[in-house]
Amino acid sequence: MKQYFLVSSINLIKKNKNYTDDEIEIIAYGLEGIYLTITKAVVIFGLALLLGIFKEVIYLLISYNIIRSQAFGIHASKSIYCLISSLTTFIGGAYLCIYLVIPFWLMIIISLLCIVFLFLYAPADTEKRPIVNKKKRIRFKVISVSLGIIYTILIIIFKGKFLSNYLLFGMFISVIMILPVTYKIFKMPYNNYKNYGV
Numbered sequence: 140m141k142q143y144f145l146v147s148s149i150n151l152i153k154k155n156k157n158y159t160d161d162e163i164e165i166i167a168y169g170l171e172g173i174y175l176t177i178t179k180a181v182v183i184f185g186l187a188l189l190l191g192i193f194k195e196v197i198y199l200l201i202s203y204n205i206i207r208s209q210a211f212g213i214h215a216s217k218s219i220y221c222l223i224s225s226l227t228t229f230i231g232g233a234y235l236c237i238y239l240v241i242p243f244w245l246m247i248i249i250s251l252l253c254i255v256f257l258f259l260y261a262p263a264d265t266e267k268r269p270i271v272n273k274k275k276r277i278r279f280k281v282i283s284v285s286l287g288i289i290y291t292i293l294i295i296i297f298k299g300k301f302l303s304n305y306l307l308f309g310m311f312i313s314v315i316m317i318l319p320v321t322y323k324i325f326k327m328p329y330n331n332y333k334n335y336g337v
Contacts, residue, residue, distance in 0.1 A: 175218050182222060183229055195233040198302075202309025203229075206290070210261035210283040211270070212316030213327055228312060236304040243298055246307055250291040253314045257283045263317035269331035276332070286310075 149167055152158070158166065187196040215221035241249075261283035264270040270279065290310045297303045315321055322329040 175221070179218075179222050179225055183225060186226065186230060187233070190230065192230070192233045192237070195237055195305075196229050198305040199229055199232050199236060199309055202290075202305045203312050204309075206257075206283060206286050206310055206313035207316065209279050209286060210257060210263065210313055210317050211265070211268075211279070212263045212313065213321055213325060214265050214267075216325075216327070232308050232312065236301075236308050239304065241304065241307070246294055246303060247291070249307060249311060250287070250294055253310045254284060254287040254291060256314045256318065257287045260314075260317045260319065263322070263329070264331045266328050266331050269335060271332045271335045 149163060149170070152163075152166060183196065184193065187193040215224055258280070262270055262276055262279035270276050287310060290306045294303045294306050297306070319329050328334075
């Protein structure tokens with residue numbers, strides 16, 4: 140199905156405009172990303188609806204993606220691995236947010252550790268998308284740490300409220316994705332921008 144979508148889309152694009160092979164490769168990469176995102180979302184949201192936790196999964200996804208969009212982090216090597224890890228993370232994480240009671244003092248410790256890790260390791264790039272621009276890396280780091288601080292302040296403000304768990308778990312999952320040990324476990328190269336001499 141994926142291959143049919145990509146081939147059909149590329150053929151349609153080629154009919155309307157002449158692109159170089161390199162441009163076609165970039166377009167195909169983008170289209171593949173769109174396809175995988177949509178199909179993954181359909182599966183996750185469909186399962187969340189069946190389980191009656193759609194709203195909770197949305198809260199967790201938003202909380203996670205806000206920091207992830209600036210801190211970046213590891214990506215699965217295959218789309219099926221991505222789907223399995225996403226289902227585990229967001230369906231399982233939503234249940235943890237609903238039922239797990241975390242002491243307030245522990246939430247603060249975890250939040251502060253997340254801020255430290257964001258400062259040390261964000262942004263974490265990938266082999267396919269290295270962040271070679273130093274100014275961009277600094278900007279992403281500053282925004283990531285600032286978001287971590289904002290999340291921590293909100294966790295303090297919403298002490299004991301349901302939103303605290305979603306903010307904490309979203310930030311925690313984002314941080315797990317940028318740690319060097321996570322890259323090592325999954326045998327992925329880390330600090331890929333260094334391969335470009337920057």
